[in-house]
Amino acid sequence: MDIHQTIKERKSVRRYRPDPVPAEKLDAVLDAIRLAPSGRNAQP
DSSP: OOHHHHHHTOOOOOOOOOSOOOHHHHHHHHHHHHHSOOGGGOOO
């Protein structure tokens, strides 16, 4: 998908589903955050 099309078709989410996030998905997200680059590798 083209980035311009993606931006045009984006939606704001105002309501969230009540079911909990599975631990393995949460761990994957937190791992990605931990590995993301930071300014001057400060890793705050």
